[in-house]
Ligand SMILES: NC(=O)C1=CN([C@@H]2O[C@H](COP(=O)(O)OP(=O)(O)OC[C@H]3O[C@@H](n4cnc5c(N)ncnc54)[C@H](OP(=O)(O)O)[C@@H]3O)[C@@H](O)[C@H]2O)C=CC1
């Protein structure tokens with residue numbers, strides 16, 4: 552059984568006849584192959600994606616219609632998934648060793664008939680890299696692609712395979728996840744010249760996790776459907792750390808059958824998932840949530856800026872907020888860094904402004920007044936114009952502050 556391999560490490564490598572030194576050599580060999588792949592990509596030649604060993608992740612049970620949480624989240628009791636995670640580093644090392652043995656000797660010693668899907672991952676930015684890493688650690692057979700190919704390097708050394716084009720990945724995989732910056736990126740990776748849909752077909756699934764608008768999700772859905780494949784939109788709440796910890800919240804919509812098939816992988820990457828119905832509902836839910844978040848962060852920044860200007864101690868202000876009804880994890884997590892002027896990107900400001908823009912467009916469509924979000928959007932636009940687009944979205948504080956610099960209470 553593939554699942555019985557999980558957790559076996561060096562003693563298992565001995566079973567397939569590999570010593571510690573040959574394992575180290577294997578890792579070096581893999582790095583060299585990746586370098587060669589990059590070189591070939593630069594020369595414009597296509598390299599095919601090879602297959603290796605499949606393994607198994609842990610199944611997760613549901614608790615309630617629409618929403619599914621991991622048992623560990625609901626009960627506080629460590630789940631088998633959590634135990635599997637603790638073993639994860641060893642697991643991926645084991646998978647790699649087995650894959651090396653398989654390609655060297657033509658015999659993996661692992662049951663490759665396991666029915667778990669091969670998965671692809673397109674887009675290895677802040678979120679995508681961490682999410683793909685969790686799939687690798689959980690034992691999935693993962694093939695990755697990123698526009699800037701060098702960002703595939705560390706996952707390649709951890710056991711992922713690398714595709715040169717989005718279509719290579721979808722051709723090689725049963726289910727492919729995409730985590731791209733914005734509607735333009737999501738559309739071009741899905742539907743461009745060598746786009747993901749070119750490698751799709753009946754029995755294959757495409758899950759787009761990027762935060763986009765409903766129209767974009769529907770266009771991708773149509774293109775996927777034209778191939779006979781299935782589509783799920785699945786944007787997430789949760790930032791860099793939840794992506795690393797596998798505690799994201801998925802807002803999915805589209806093909807229910809694909810949702811069911813993808814759920815074990817979604818549960819590796821997240822702590823809860825919602826199935827919301829037809830394509831567009833996931834994007835809508837995500838945009839509403841992020842519109843609220845953007846306004847909250849802008850308002851929080853105004854409070855910090857005003858407090859600073861009138862001489863309140865910033866840490867005391869944070870503490871008072873943290874004890875009251877308006878406290879949120881976002882203020883607790885971001886506040887201390889913000890008062891120090893530190894904005895290491897977890898959620899880039901340019902993406903927050905994009906989400907406000909898309910949410911406001913949604914408001915336009917249904918004639919919903921959104922004056923607070925519209926005002927917040929203007930502040931984020933100023934922040935982008937000031938060169939803060941790649942900083943964390945909490946850097947909006949700098950823009951709020953910069954607009955009051957030089958003015959004093961005597962300037963009436
Ligand atoms: N960061 C966060 O906290 C969260 C982000 N999101 C959403 O997830 C998505 C990804 O976010 P994040 O990982 O932070 O973003 P990053 O900016 O870190 O990564 C963006 C990714 O998209 C790729 N990309 C951008 N444009 C194109 C294009 N035209 N063609 C091909 N690839 C492209 C980038 O490739 P390259 O490396 O070559 O630039 C990179 O892989 C966004 O939609 C964001 O709104 C959702 C929840 C939380």
Ligand SMILES: O=CCCC(=O)O
Pocket residue numbers: 762787788789790841898
């Ligand atoms: O889209 C980004 C969401 C970030 C978060 O939910 O913390």
